[in-house]
Amino acid sequence: xxxxxxxxxxxxxxxxxxxxxxxxxxxxxxxxxxxxxxxxxxxxxxxxxxxxxxxxxxxxxxxxxxxxxxxxxxxxxxxxxxxxxxxxxxxxxxxxxxxxxxxxxxxxxxxxxxxxx
Amino acid sequence: xxxxxxxxxxxxxxxxxxxxxxxxxxxxxxxxxxxxxxxxxxxxxxxxxxxxxxxxxxxxxxxxxxxxxxxxxxxxxxxxxxxxxxxxxxxxxxxxxxxxxxxxxxxxxxxxxxxxxxxxxxxxxxxxxxxxxxxxxxxxxxxxxxxxxxxxxxxxxxxxxxxx
Numbered sequence: 635x636x637x638x639x640x641x642x643x644x645x646x647x648x649x650x651x652x653x654x655x656x657x658x659x660x661x662x663x664x665x666x667x668x669x670x671x672x673x674x675x676x677x678x679x680x681x682x683x684x685x686x687x688x689x690x691x692x693x694x695x696x697x698x699x700x701x702x703x704x705x706x707x708x709x710x711x712x713x714x715x716x717x718x719x720x721x722x723x724x725x726x727x728x729x730x731x732x733x734x735x736x737x738x739x740x741x742x743x744x745x746x747x748x749x750x751x
Numbered sequence: 752x753x754x755x756x757x758x759x760x761x762x763x764x765x766x767x768x769x770x771x772x773x774x775x776x777x778x779x780x781x782x783x784x785x786x787x788x789x790x791x792x793x794x795x796x797x798x799x800x801x802x803x804x805x806x807x808x809x810x811x812x813x814x815x816x817x818x819x820x821x822x823x824x825x826x827x828x829x830x831x832x833x834x835x836x837x838x839x840x841x842x843x844x845x846x847x848x849x850x851x852x853x854x855x856x857x858x859x860x861x862x863x864x865x866x867x868x869x870x871x872x873x874x875x876x877x878x879x880x881x882x883x884x885x886x887x888x889x890x891x892x893x894x895x896x897x898x899x900x901x902x903x904x905x906x907x908x909x910x911x912x913x914x915x
Contacts, residue, residue: 649767722762723761725801727760737783738778740786
């Protein structure tokens, strides 16, 4: 099956674990590319390539500060992903909330058995 | 009234073809295992707020099969089934999961690994769901929206609005 290009949208861009790692790092604040290279333990061309993909989908912005280029996170394109996952998460929350009730009943039944012993 | 809310489920996507669901329960794992694997108890929670579980068959042994059926609020039937691959009571359960409502369902089976860890009388559950590829994984995550629930349609509309 043909895969969508990584640059189509944020969904594809964050499918790559290294790019998610870069977003995590940038969520703590702006960083120059050398910093990311050091933390990730990747070669600079690889990091630059990931940053380019992230920039193309608008997840990362860049600005010049003196002689350095500072990369920063723009989380807004992640919202549709968050919303998409949130619906699925809600569905499991409904199930687990019901399971909580089952567990309370089981605990209560055990407590009763203990008193009967 | 007893405090029943012990946390909210957290859903993450650790890899292209995976979904990870974690949740804490305010009960020992012995009871969580019981609630998770006993047919009469599965009937009380598995359908969430989407319908009523009409059948839960569980043959809890390696190679044994399971099948859950629910009647959705909209009236149609939804059935899942699979086979147990690993059964370590109270600790770990590995099973396949097939949604019967799609063409060639067995080609799109998921592998579900659930583990329970207990601490101070509470249980932490991790459920790792692995699929053939990203398309299958995404179809599972999107399944809530495809169920035709108004809630989801409203939600989809919000997403569309936020994108415009």
